[in-house]
Amino acid sequence: MNESGFEELNSFQMDVLREIGNIGAGNAATALAKMLDRKIDMKVPKIKVMQFEEVSEVLGDSEEMVVGILLGVLGDITGSIMFVLDMNATRLMVNNMFGKHTDVELEFDEMTCSAIQEVGNILAGSYLSALSTLTNLNIMPDVPCMAVDMAGALLSVPAIAQAKASDTVLYIENEFFDGHDSMLGDLFLIPDEGSYTILMKALGVA
Amino acid sequence: MENIIKVGMADWKVAAHPDALTTLGLGSCVGICLYDGKRKIIGMAHIMLPSSDLVRANANRAKFADTGIPDMVDAMLRMGSDVRGMTAKIAGGAQMFAYSSGSDIIRIGARNAEATREILAGYRIPILADDTGGTFGRTIEFYACDGRLMVKTIGHGVKTL
Numbered sequence: 001m002n003e004s005g006f007e008e009l010n011s012f013q014m015d016v017l018r019e020i021g022n023i024g025a026g027n028a029a030t031a032l033a034k035m036l037d038r039k040i041d042m043k044v045p046k047i048k049v050m051q052f053e054e055v056s057e058v059l060g061d062s063e064e065m066v067v068g069i070l071l072g073v074l075g076d077i078t079g080s081i082m083f084v085l086d087m088n089a090t091r092l093m094v095n096n097m098f099g100k101h102t103d104v105e106l107e108f109d110e111m112t113c114s115a116i117q118e119v120g121n122i123l124a125g126s127y128l129s130a131l132s133t134l135t136n137l138n139i140m141p142d143v144p145c146m147a148v149d150m151a152g153a154l155l156s157v158p159a160i161a162q163a164k165a166s167d168t169v170l171y172i173e174n175e176f177f178d179g180h181d182s183m184l185g186d187l188f189l190i191p192d193e194g195s196y197t198i199l200m201k202a203l204g205v206a
Numbered sequence: 207m208e209n210i211i212k213v214g215m216a217d218w219k220v221a222a223h224p225d226a227l228t229t230l231g232l233g234s235c236v237g238i239c240l241y242d243g244k245r246k247i248i249g250m251a252h253i254m255l256p257s258s259d260l261v262r263a264n265a266n267r268a269k270f271a272d273t274g275i276p277d278m279v280d281a282m283l284r285m286g287s288d289v290r291g292m293t294a295k296i297a298g299g300a301q302m303f304a305y306s307s308g309s310d311i312i313r314i315g316a317r318n319a320e321a322t323r324e325i326l327a328g329y330r331i332p333i334l335a336d337d338t339g340g341t342f343g344r345t346i347e348f349y350a351c352d353g354r355l356m357v358k359t360i361g362h363g364v365k366t367l
Contacts, residue, residue, distance in 0.1 A: 053216060068302075070303050150230075151231060153232060153342075153344070156231070157303060159215065167263050
């Protein structure tokens with residue numbers, strides 16, 4: 001890999017990354033489905049190697065108000081994992097967790113925030129534990145932190161963490177849907193540049 | 207009809223009357239807006255990190271305050287501007303997430319804003335408005351016609367600086 005980052009991924013490496021996304025997010029979707037007691041579907045993961053200019057628009061509208069849960073990745077690999085939900089999906093999810101009617105207006109009080117962070121914990125934990133099993137590496141999530149703001153502003157945070165080491169950033173994106181095809185959220189794994197190499201080596205494809 | 211030109215993260219652009227520059231969803235990054243009122247030339251930089259010192263990946267100079275701002279100033283000079291005629295407005299530098307664990311990116315917003323102020327002071331470019339800090343994102347629009355900076359937020363109002 002050259003100094004400028006991830007630009008030279010070939011289609012085989014892309015497939016491996018997609019498989020990482022599939023296995024991690026598959027486990028995360030199962031955990032989420034158990035917690036919410038409903039069916040959770042996901043799409044084929046998207047592998048996005050971006051210049052920083054493109055990051056804030058990775059979800060489309062960079063000014064859209066969203067909920068973001070960010071966790072550091074610790075252990076043999078480092079990076080970030082981030083779950084982004086739009087306001088509608090957040091309302092559905094939180095009301096579902098508290099057994100309320102799905103139309104109840106959402107208030108970001110302590111209870112709601114800790115519930116949302118717990119979702120982040122469970123998603124990240126199950127994603128990373130699948131990845132850990134797959135690679136035989138020690139990988140775990142740090143404590144979650146949450147923010148409600150513009151999508152672009154939130155998505156820039158894990159990118160800044162990469163900016164010292166690279167001119168490009170790799171986002172492995174998984175979209176989650178609830179049983180009725182409505183979008184639930186986007187889960188991103190953003191490995192540090194060095195960790196990408198470790199992952200590939202652990203999978204025997206370096 | 208004015209064009210509104212988008213400036214991405216780790217990017218800078220210059221423009222002249224009647225155009226405007228914008229950057230959407232600024233978080234911990236800082237948006238640096240320079241205005242030459244006499245010639246109605248503007249520049250906007252969207253920097254991610256304070257300094258390119260000791261950084262291995264420093265090919266994209268627009269990422270850093272200490273290289274991005276000078277490059278943008280030079281581009282404005284090439285358009286016929288003069289440093290002595292420039293004024294600055296800055297925004298961003300927020301802390302989007304409250305970290306409980308020690309992290310390298312903690313306080314990056316504040317460090318970006320500090321580095322920006324130092325670099326502008328080096329050019330003796332006065333900062334007429336400084337809307338940095340806080341825990342919320344900002345969208346900024348900067349107009350070459352009058353040097354007006356509009357700052358939009360979610361839940362923290364809209365203001366013109």
